[in-house]
Amino acid sequence: MSVLLRGVLIYGEGEPTDVLVGDGTILEIGVDLDPATASEVIDAGGQILLPGFVDLHTHLREPGREDTETIETGSSAAALGGYTAVFAMANTSPVADSVVITDHVWRRGQEVGLVDVHPVGAVTAGLEGKQLAEMATMAAGVGKVKMFSDDGHCVYDPLIMRRALEYSSSLGVLIAQHAEEPRLTVGAVAHEGPTAARLGLAGWPRAAEESIVARDALLARDAGARVHICHASTAGTVELVKWARSQGISITAEVTPHHLLLDDSRLETYDAINKVNPPLREASDVAALRKGLAEGIIDCVATDHAPHAEQDKCCEFAAARPGMLGLETALSIIVQTMVQPGLLDWRGVARVMSERPAAIVGLDDQGRPIEVGEPANLTLVDPSAEWTVHGPDLASVAHNTPYESMTLPARVTTTLLRGRITAHDGNVRLRSSEE
Numbered sequence: 001m002s003v004l005l006r007g008v009l010i011y012g013e014g015e016p017t018d019v020l021v022g023d024g025t026i027l028e029i030g031v032d033l034d035p036a037t038a039s040e041v042i043d044a045g046g047q048i049l050l051p052g053f054v055d056l057h058t059h060l061r062e063p064g065r066e067d068t069e070t071i072e073t074g075s076s077a078a079a080l081g082g083y084t085a086v087f088a089m090a091n092t093s094p095v096a097d098s099v100v101i102t103d104h105v106w107r108r109g110q111e112v113g114l115v116d117v118h119p120v121g122a123v124t125a126g127l128e129g130k131q132l133a134e135m136a137t138m139a140a141g142v143g144k145v146k147m148f149s150d151d152g153h154c155v156y157d158p159l160i161m162r163r164a165l166e167y168s169s170s171l172g173v174l175i176a177q178h179a180e181e182p183r184l185t186v187g188a189v190a191h192e193g194p195t196a197a198r199l200g201l202a203g204w205p206r207a208a209e210e211s212i213v214a215r216d217a218l219l220a221r222d223a224g225a226r227v228h229i230c231h232a233s234t235a236g237t238v239e240l241v242k243w244a245r246s247q248g249i250s251i252t253a254e255v256t257p258h259h260l261l262l263d264d265s266r267l268e269t270y271d272a273i274n275k276v277n278p279p280l281r282e283a284s285d286v287a288a289l290r291k292g293l294a295e296g297i298i299d300c301v302a303t304d305h306a307p308h309a310e311q312d313k314c315c316e317f318a319a320a321r322p323g324m325l326g327l328e329t330a331l332s333i334i335v336q337t338m339v340q341p342g343l344l345d346w347r348g349v350a351r352v353m354s355e356r357p358a359a360i361v362g363l364d365d366q367g368r369p370i371e372v373g374e375p376a377n378l379t380l381v382d383p384s385a386e387w388t389v390h391g392p393d394l395a396s397v398a399h400n401t402p403y404e405s406m407t408l409p410a411r412v413t414t415t416l417l418r419g420r421i422t423a424h425d426g427n428v429r430l431r432s433s434e435e
């Protein structure tokens with residue numbers, strides 16, 4: 001099986017070129033390559049070829065909440081969104097705090113075959129924050145866990161966090177922190193500020209995030225370890241990451257598409273579709289996050305794709321679960337918030353969606369340069385497309401998108417995983433349907 005991509009703009013630069021992929025790799029790059037050599041030809045005139053996207057923060061809900069997402073439906077959403085690797089968070093039921101679960105997630109992802117589903121292992125048993133999970137066993141399993149996180153919860157005990165960081169450096173794995181000081185967010189449902197005060201919603205202060213970011217930077221420094229900050233949401237977090245780096249501390253950070261586009265003015269309607277952790281902040285935070293991402297202080301984009309059942313989102317704001325879908329809309333939101341305002345070019349998109357996340361977690365077959373001999377993990381984007389989001393049209397089981405009925409720019413048209421087309425023109429191609 002070989003595929004010829006015709007007339008693409010590699011990284012959106014230069015002249016239209018043909019790219020031939022086969023045997024999992026990029027075989028040839030040149031003008032007017034012979035279509036007879038390929039088993040499938042894709043006419044992609046004017047489309048932009050990027051390395052396949054890597055998502056460090058996805059919730060796939062299997063095992064336990066298959067009524068909201070499965071590894072298969074989440075993999076479909078990922079492939080349609082241009083992703084070739086995703087990291088599935090550990091807050092499943094049962095929790096992914098043992099090698100039985102992490103190996104299952106990896107194996108099931110490979111069986112589906114649309115995207116590499118890397119299991120994230122829990123830092124603490126049951127996400128309870130009390131006792132370290134068996135990190136070494138999970139790291140040595142078939143699923144080779146590369147990242148550990150209690151995401152959904154903060155590893156708030158500084159002694160446990162310190163030990164986790166110490167173990168992580170000897171195991172060569174990454175700890176990703178959901179930075180939220182729980183004593184400051186008791187009962188909180190929205191960003192603490194004038195909007196929440198006016199609407200009578202209990203506030204989640206910026207300091208709840210920032211105090212943990214600062215603390216963990218210092219713990220990482222002392223442990224000689226790396227720490228990764230999940231879903232940065234405040235201007236202060238950007239400043240703290242910048243400061244920590246200036247001190248030589250190994251700290252990296254991600255930002256979600258929703259924190260780059262939406263602010264707490266969305267809460268006026270009390271629609272719980274906008275409820276998320278950390279909460280949508282103020283316009284000044286949105287501006288600082290965009291700038292931080294453009295300057296490389298924030299390393300990468302991660303979706304925090306968080307499917308929830310309708311009954312958990314269509315209820316009173318305080319009772320609703322936090323989280324929103326993100327995999328299929330991420331690229332379009334990045335184009336709208338970063339490319340169109342001139343904050344990133346397409347090389348920059350490759351950096352924040354693919355190269356940096358792959359490097360942060362140490363994936364050596366993803367985020368690679370688009371060159372002959374490299375693995376063919378690739379994404380084609382139509383920059384002139386426009387599309388209107390409809391929750392039920394998305395591949396996820398749940399439909400909780402905050403972008404319902406919005407018209408977004410640019411669209412992923414084709415995704416290739418090791419040279420095999422996994423998504424094309426809005427349809428996924430399951431491996432099982434080819435055999």
Ligand SMILES: NC(=O)N[C@@H](CC(=O)O)C(=O)O
Nearest residue numbers: 059151152276277306322323
């Ligand atoms: N982001 C969210 O609001 N929710 C996530 C958990 C998380 O990422 O913190 C979820 O699992 O639903």
Ligand SMILES: [Zn+2]
Nearest residue numbers: 151152178230
């Ligand atoms: Zn989180």
